[in-house]
Amino acid sequence: MNENNYRRLMQNIHTPAGLNDRVLFAARRNTAQAEGKRLRKKNWRPVLRGAVCAACALALVLGTVTLVPGRSGGEQTGGTPAVSLDYSFGLTAYAAETGETVRPNANGGLALDSGSGMASEEIGHYTGCLFQVTGEGIETVSLAVNRGGLYRSETRTGLTTEEVRKLWQAEEAGGPVCNVYGESENAPMNAEVMTALGSSTTEDFDPEVRYGFWVPPEEYEADPDEDLRQAAWASIDTFDGARLTVKVTFADGTEQSKTYTLFTGRLRAEYGEDGTLNMLPQLAGDQEPYVYGIYAISETDSRWFQWPVQDSRTVSLGNPYGTVNGSFHSGIDIPAQEGSVILAAADGTVTEVGFDADRGNYLRLDHGDGLETVYAHCRDFTVEEGSTVRAGEMIGAVGSTGMSTGPHLCFQVWQDGTAQNPVAYFDSEIRDTLTAERED
Amino acid sequence: MTEQETFLRNAMEAHGDAVYRLALCRLRNTADAEDVYQDVFLRLLDQPARDWDGEHLKAWLLRTALNRCTDMHRFRLRQPVLSLDQLPAMARPADAAEGEQLAELWDTVAHLPEKLRTVVHLYYAEGYRTEEIAAMLGVPAATVRTRLRRARVKLKDLLGGFDNEREQLSQADAKYPHPRRAE
Numbered sequence: 165m166n167e168n169n170y171r172r173l174m175q176n177i178h179t180p181a182g183l184n185d186r187v188l189f190a191a192r193r194n195t196a197q198a199e200g201k202r203l204r205k206k207n208w209r210p211v212l213r214g215a216v217c218a219a220c221a222l223a224l225v226l227g228t229v230t231l232v233p234g235r236s237g238g239e240q241t242g243g244t245p246a247v248s249l250d251y252s253f254g255l256t257a258y259a260a261e262t263g264e265t266v267r268p269n270a271n272g273g274l275a276l277d278s279g280s281g282m283a284s285e286e287i288g289h290y291t292g293c294l295f296q297v298t299g300e301g302i303e304t305v306s307l308a309v310n311r312g313g314l315y316r317s318e319t320r321t322g323l324t325t326e327e328v329r330k331l332w333q334a335e336e337a338g339g340p341v342c343n344v345y346g347e348s349e350n351a352p353m354n355a356e357v358m359t360a361l362g363s364s365t366t367e368d369f370d371p372e373v374r375y376g377f378w379v380p381p382e383e384y385e386a387d388p389d390e391d392l393r394q395a396a397w398a399s400i401d402t403f404d405g406a407r408l409t410v411k412v413t414f415a416d417g418t419e420q421s422k423t424y425t426l427f428t429g430r431l432r433a434e435y436g437e438d439g440t441l442n443m444l445p446q447l448a449g450d451q452e453p454y455v456y457g458i459y460a461i462s463e464t465d466s467r468w469f470q471w472p473v474q475d476s477r478t479v480s481l482g483n484p485y486g487t488v489n490g491s492f493h494s495g496i497d498i499p500a501q502e503g504s505v506i507l508a509a510a511d512g513t514v515t516e517v518g519f520d521a522d523r524g525n526y527l528r529l530d531h532g533d534g535l536e537t538v539y540a541h542c543r544d545f546t547v548e549e550g551s552t553v554r555a556g557e558m559i560g561a562v563g564s565t566g567m568s569t570g571p572h573l574c575f576q577v578w579q580d581g582t583a584q585n586p587v588a589y590f591d592s593e594i595r596d597t598l599t600a601e602r603e604d
Numbered sequence: 605m606t607e608q609e610t611f612l613r614n615a616m617e618a619h620g621d622a623v624y625r626l627a628l629c630r631l632r633n634t635a636d637a638e639d640v641y642q643d644v645f646l647r648l649l650d651q652p653a654r655d656w657d658g659e660h661l662k663a664w665l666l667r668t669a670l671n672r673c674t675d676m677h678r679f680r681l682r683q684p685v686l687s688l689d690q691l692p693a694m695a696r697p698a699d700a701a702e703g704e705q706l707a708e709l710w711d712t713v714a715h716l717p718e719k720l721r722t723v724v725h726l727y728y729a730e731g732y733r734t735e736e737i738a739a740m741l742g743v744p745a746a747t748v749r750t751r752l753r754r755a756r757v758k759l760k761d762l763l764g765g766f767d768n769e770r771e772q773l774s775q776a777d778a779k780y781p782h783p784r785r786a787e
Contacts, residue, residue: 168728168763169705169706169709169763170709170713170724170725170728170729170763171728171729171731172706173706173709173710174625174629174725174728174729177621177624177625177628178621178624179616179620179621179624179641180624180634180638183620183624183638183641183642184613184616184617184620186642187612187616187641187642187645187646188609188612188613190642190646191608191609191612191645191646191649192609194646194649195608195649454610454614455610
């Protein structure tokens with residue numbers, strides 16, 4: 165576009181601060197009025213005690229990511245069930261807006277949206293990124309994070325005005341922070357009560373209790389001139405690269421622990437056919453819908469793949485994984501030059517080499533524990549059925565066979581016969597190098 | 605209504621400035637511009653906009669903004685014209701002479717007749733081709749060009765850095781003989 169003074173002049177003019185938040189608030193209010201029933205669980209009439217909470221609650225839109233838990237590997241191998249099979253535990257993400265818990269169902273990870281957060285210089289930043297511990301027979305829960313802190317979030321319902329006043333008094337006296345909301349001025353009120361726990365805690369197990377990530381006041385730097393949302397994101401970034409250790413003791417005295425690595429960022433979001441929002445474990449592009457939040461990956465449950473195509477780190481946006489226009493695409497397309505080298509994503513055995521009209525030349529690798537990868541539309545293969553391959557070994561060349569309009573690899577991941585989103589199986593180092601391309 | 609809000613927020617981030625600038629150019633008044641802004645984005649939620657690509661979305665937003673601005677005029681036939689200094693969000697250039705020039709440009713554009721002003725804004729600030737503007741406004745492309753020409757006469761050399769006119773337009777004509785509808 166040509167440069168001119170008028171354009172230069174206009175480029176200095178931006179949407180006034182806070183206008184977007186006001187629109188979001190109005191949109192939310194309209195929706196709440198239109199669908200009052202659906203939102204009854206958490207009505208959007210927050211009694212806000214400061215502009216900071218207002219902006220955070222509004223600006224940080226929530227979502228939940230589904231990440232597939234691979235079957236926890238240890239229990240499956242060797243054919244002998246592990247001793248502690250009776251008891252196990254896991255984490256679920258908590259979607260503050262709907263009050264639903266979201267089970268992790270991708271590669272052992274979960275995404276925590278930054279829901280109804282709250283922040284100030286006195287109380288620090290309650291990020292709203294919440295999770296719950298689930299499992300049978302759990303007695304106590306120990307949580308520790310090596311950066312920032314944690315808080316406990318509980319919902320109290322049916323509060324009278326007097327009880328609300330007590331909560332506020334307690335807060336002013338330095339007690340738990342609370343976020344009060346209700347259907348109307350006169351109806352019973354509800355409150356989310358948030359108690360800071362420091363960087364580690366051990367508590368009796370309560371399945372209803374949610375835990376969240378908290379930035380202590382001494383680490384929370386609020387620049388009054390900064391955009392509130394930017395400030396909240398910067399604060400959430402405290403947890404980027406941090407590790408969360410969860411240890412539980414069971415009724416029979418046994419203990420288990422899991423360590424999660426945390427990542428933060430603009431997680432890419434995707435709308436399902438039915439309007440549900442799924443978050444993908446990858447960073448969003450500039451024009452893509454996203455949700456800012458924390459993404460937790462279980463170090464023990466997750467299985468990681470190598471990128472299957474040499475010299476191409478592109479994922480086609482035109483035909484993504486998932487249901488688009490009513491048809492389900494069970495893999496991701498990786499455009500590459502004809503003849504590019506295809507690499508085995510992990511150690512495994514070639515169980516099938518075949519051809520059909522749809523997938524063209526395809527190859528199936530079995531990686532054990534019900535995990536399989538499929539490479540389709542290939543030109544040819546350099547391995548045969550029954551051969552054993554190592555991760556990163558060349559298995560074939562990219563082509564355009566079958567239902568294909570150009571050279572690309574369709575890469576699929578199957579767990580126990582169900583297609584999974586392949587992107588969830590690449591660790592952040594690979595995900596960060598991926599570029600998305602829209603086919604025109 | 606998570607996905608709805610995410611969509612709305614992304615739309616505002618991508619195109620909010622363009623909508624606000626257009627509304628401000630049309631109405632010359634921040635309060636009205638903000639009203640139009642909110643109205644446009646709330647109306648977006650009633651649209652099946654999820655599948656639109658970025659350009660389609662932007663065109664819809666700008667067109668709706670124009671319509672809302674027109675509605676606004678029906679209620680307020682005469683409004684005060686804001687000077688550049690009165691814009692709260694405006695960062696003045698460090699160079700005083702340049703700042704002076706921009707302020708004069710703003711003032712001159714603000715006092716153009718509305719039809720010329722809209723065209724100038726869409727053409728110079730948003731970089732739309734005359735055919736696209738024509739489709740957006742529902743007038744012939746030749747009319748858009750006439751308005752642009754008249755506006756240029758009034759703006760004289762204030763626009764700067766832009767030796768345009770004939771070759772530009774004829775080039776576009778040859779390349780796109782048929783106006784592409786913005787919607």
